[in-house]
Amino acid sequence: MADFVKVATVDEIPEGTFKAFKMKHHQFIIAHITDGFFAVADECSHDAAPISEGELYGDEIVCPRHGARFDLTDGAVKSPPAITPIDTYEVKVVGRDVLVLLD
Numbered sequence: 001m002a003d004f005v006k007v008a009t010v011d012e013i014p015e016g017t018f019k020a021f022k023m024k025h026h027q028f029i030i031a032h033i034t035d036g037f038f039a040v041a042d043e044c045s046h047d048a049a050p051i052s053e054g055e056l057y058g059d060e061i062v063c064p065r066h067g068a069r070f071d072l073t074d075g076a077v078k079s080p081p082a083i084t085p086i087d088t089y090e091v092k093v094v095g096r097d098v099l100v101l102l103d
């Protein structure tokens, strides 16, 4: 059963940054962009590179290996060579805590 799990406080992920997490059997990043906090899998859909080693550009994350870009709000591919979206996780902020829905 999926539950929201506290992974950080809002102060730990200032706007314009992201952090990587390993929890339960999930590896993901949480990015703090203009529209809020968003979580996506820490694995590029092109060739499984850890996107946590990439860079944030606005609301997109760039894969460090071949430069694919993904929209952090929905995991959509914004630039090739990836063609498949990356997984996303539901995030909510309660008070000062950032929680992610994990099964």
Ligand code: FES
Pocket (backbone or CB within 6 Å): 044, 045, 046, 047, 048, 049, 063, 064, 065, 066, 067, 068, 080, 081, 082
């Ligand atoms: S592994 Fe990410 S673009 Fe190739």
